Amino acid sequence: MITVTNFSKHYKGFAAVKDLSFTVGPGQILGLVGPNGAGKTTTLRALCGIVPPTSGHLSIAGHDIVKAPIAAKKNLGYIPDDPRLFDTLTVWEHLAFTAAAYKVANFEEGAEALLQSFELSHKRDTLVHNLSRGMRQKVAIACAFLHDPKVILFDEPLTGLDPQGIRGIQQAIRERAESGAAIIISSHLLGLFETLCTHLMVLNLGECRRFGAMSDVLAEFGQSDSSSALESAYFAITQKRSDG
């Protein structure tokens, strides 16, 4: 369960996010969409304790990320847009590191399963600086899934992945949601949201322009001849406010 209440973040006078409030329940997948600089990554980083909020409350599985950061982070899995792995560790050692950091007992079985599901078994002893961008992304996701978090945050999860990889990750996200995880995905790929997300939030210039169930948003804006329903909705929402 993710709860965000009146969250604002300012950088040296610049408001990156303004008064944001929303909740994501277990099993729900929220798609976070918006143009560059809309505040998507800042929101995700604040949720996982990387940047402190200027005001407001952010809670992960019932724990406030500022007041009880350790308890909150134990329930959290975060996959950044450009995962910076440890160059000198192998793929398996990343899983071992994560298991020790999150105190996962008998992690070997779960780690083997994750390696297999992400087609990384043959790369277990490879130092990660020799992996392609897509492979590194898979390692980061496997590490984030290892401790079975209740909340998972993805920032551009499909960057650098091949078609098989994209299908695999989408399937993994669905399975995690079905098993009760609350998930947020930030991306520019509107097609990904249409196939995956249960809810949608459109951000622009740090403000929430639209938040609701995916079906409601699509129904509201309909489908034009040349573009998908979500694409129509996205441009209608972002341009309406920009023009106004």
Place this chain on the structure above:
Amino acid sequence: MRGGLRLRLMQLVSLRGALLFVALGGIIWLLIASGQLDPTAQLFGGASLDSQAIRAEIATFMPLGMLGMTLLTVLLSTGPSFHFSPTEVNLLFVGPFSRRDLIIYKFIAYAAGAALSATLIAPFAQSQTGSAFSAFTATFLTLLFVQLNSAAVGMAWQAFEGNRLARLKWPVTALVCAIALAAMIHAWAVPDRSISGLISDVRHSWIGTIILMPYIVFAELFLARAHFPDLALWAAIAILINVLLLRAVIKLDRRTSEFSLREDTRLSDRWERMKQGGSFWATERSEIPSIRSAPTLGGLGPIAWRQAIKAARNSSKLIVIFIVGAACAGPLSSMAGVSITGKHGLLMLYFFFGFSLPRTLICDFRGDLSRMETYKTLPIAPWRICLGQLVVQVLLSYVIALTMIVSLLLFEDSLGAPVALALAAFALPLTLLIYAVENTIFLLFPAKLVPMGRADFEFLGRSLIEFILKTVVILIAVALAIGVGVFTLLTLGSTLVLSGLASWVSLTLIAGLAMIVMQFAFRRFVVAEAFD
């Protein structure tokens, strides 16, 4: 060329760059001013040596040293001396520039760096050369020669490498080494002969003079007694040699450009790793047997475990070099007749442990700037993360310090067992303090670990300011610890052991305090503000 110049100027134009450059200039001015006030004062006591003896050593050993460097370039060089970064390859190689333009651009950038290095070196060399101007001229032209010579020799060898005769490289090297070794053993075994005498004879023989001719020019630059005609004459010849070498580099570049490109990529990968705190000699293996599990230790385990693996895989060769170097400190100081526990020796030791070692062997936060996001998301208390980050770094440095203490104990007469024990005891909290301060500065003012080229004024200025700041903190801490020890001795009037213990506890507490400040710095480190 103008782009490169603009880049350097832009660094100066920024407020931070300008401030650091002013600070750097101030420090250089201080060095010069102090040199003028006391021309005999030298940092490492060089002025106390006989000036005539130094001149003789420069005349003998400098040309031989430069020849040795040239031969090593042929033997070990794997890449071009003018290195282009991937950004330069992508932007400049496709631009309307000839290879000649690019080589000249690189040369000018290097010359700017060499001028800066010469400016820094000149205050120390002026008592030898007679004036700061002659010291600058000699250093600047020699630095240019070293770069151009290694580039030309390396490229000439790369062009020659396809030839059948190139296979003789290692057998010929082995033969030359065997002859040199035999000659040295002979010189050592025969009475009234010495190895240095043998080297001097080789250098001053007619064949030695012919072979070493280009290198002798640069030694003469440092030995010139007057600006005119001595310095002017040798400088003119040195400039001519450098111009000829530059022409040779431009000509040879046509034959080695493809090879250079491949090597540029390999070098860039290594530099990237260095920027992340890795060693230039880090493993280039792609697969390695994985360690099955990491220790937990309440969250401290995985952090320290990861840094230990990094040190083993990234810096093992460096660690071995440092330990061997530390082990040689005793025999070397004994042979040279220099007391390492004297004033100058201690200064050198502090410079090594306080500046050189922390700048070279990096297994803490400083190598993890791009991974701070990961540490921030871990469910581990900040103090455990900080301690985990420092454990390996401090222990490695402590092992090097202990090796040096043992080496000095065995070979230096002035160092007794009680003093060695006290040094070993104090070295641990002092090492912890050095790295806690180093990391705190880094977390408060995060910055890159390697300079962006030789003329990176901001980097140089920052490094100096950091070193001065760290030195001030450490001096205050040591003074406080000594003060507590003296106070204990005066008030309790007991043995030195009790006052030493009081000093040790004080220093340990100060190091602990520094850890708390470091933890605060980690807490307030904001990833987005540091990167965006």
